[in-house]
Amino acid sequence: MNHYDILQVSRNATDEELKKAYQELIRKHHPDKSRDIESNNEFLKIDKAYKVLKDKIERKIYDSELFQKSKSHLIIHDTVSRSQFSYEDEDQIYYFQCKCGSFYTLDNENVTNREDDLKVSEIKRRKIQSSQSNFSSGIIKIFSAKMSLVSRLNKLTSIKNAIILTKRNARLISTSPKKSDTATISTTEKSTQPLAGTENKNWVSWGWDYKDEKTDRNYMNSSFFFSVTLCLIFGSFYLAYTPDNLLRDWSQREAFLELRRREAAGLEPISADYVDPALIDLPSEEEIGDTEIII
Incomplete structure (x- = not known):
């Protein structure tokens, strides 16, 4: 719902008409008159709409934004009139865009056939699909x-390995000062057994x-680890760093501090009345009965 619908006025309404509609609606939905949430929301909408439309510059901007939004609006009717998709502003007629079916676009006084455009787009789509398949x-x-x-x-690697194996059995020219001019490659394997001297080390x-x-x-x-x-x-x-779980060091320090305090005050190391006798609640002789008391 736009600001014109909120104020219940037409888009060609004058400033006096806007002010009159605003005063009537603001009295109707004032928070002092009705304290429900819907009235408060309606009051805020009316106030915002009037602030935008009473300013000429803000109203021009709002009308242009409203016109841009209305371009994507589809008018779905069997029959439409010119007034349903156009409006006048300063002796100029503006038309809303209306798509009729899949072949016609109605955005001016003439009707343009879009059937050829759709055929061209279909051909482009087929070309794109064929290019994707070729790719x-x-x-x-x-x-x-x-x-x-x-x-x-x-395969070349396997051929190379075969050539190397065949060369191992070939006769090579010897460089040693022997009588024979040629020598064969020795194929005897080296012994991996340790020497006799290393066993008895x-x-x-x-x-x-x-x-x-x-x-x-x-x-x-x-063992060393x-x-x-x-x-x-x-x-x-x-x-060295284990904590004092039984608090032995703490209790010993507190005891020495207490003894030093009593000596400085001229008191006995241990007072006989450390616990107030009035606070001691002893059982009566009837409760004790024949129970032996060992001191």
Whole structure:
């Protein structure tokens, strides 16, 4: 609902008509007259509409914004008149845009046929679809070409390996000062067994294992880690910084402070009346009965 509808006036209303309509509506929906929420909201809408329309500059701006918004408004009727999609302002006629079906646009005094435009847009859509399909097929071709190139490279690698294997059995020119001018490649494998001297290498055991040096070293490192790092270092740190859970240090300090205070005041270290006898509630002899009291 626009400001003209709120004030119940036409768009060609004069300042006097706006003022008269505003005064009538403002008295009708005044908050002092009716205290419901709807009346208050209506009062605010009327006040805002009148503030915009009473100013000529604000009214011109509002009319132009209203005209722009009305362009997207569809008039859905079987028959329409000229007054339903146009209005006059300063001897100029403005027309609202009205779409009739899917082929006609009514935005001036003449009716323009849009059937040809729709045909052109359909042709463009088909061209775009065909170009997208061609693009996807081109990508597939490029991907297949790259895969064929990779397979060819793999074949070349296998051929290269086969050539290397055949060269190992070929006879080569010898550079050694032997009688033979040629020599064959030695295919004997190197022995991986340790030498006899390394098996009987002397080592000092830490007392964990006298046969396997590696096992003995592992046990030694583990024992040093647990005894020195965990027990000695972390244990001493815990004992040094452990909190006083039983508050022994606190109670001892408080006791010494209390004794010093009583000595300075000339009192006994421990008062016999530390607890007020009047506050002590002892049971009567009837309640005690035959109960033995041990002092």
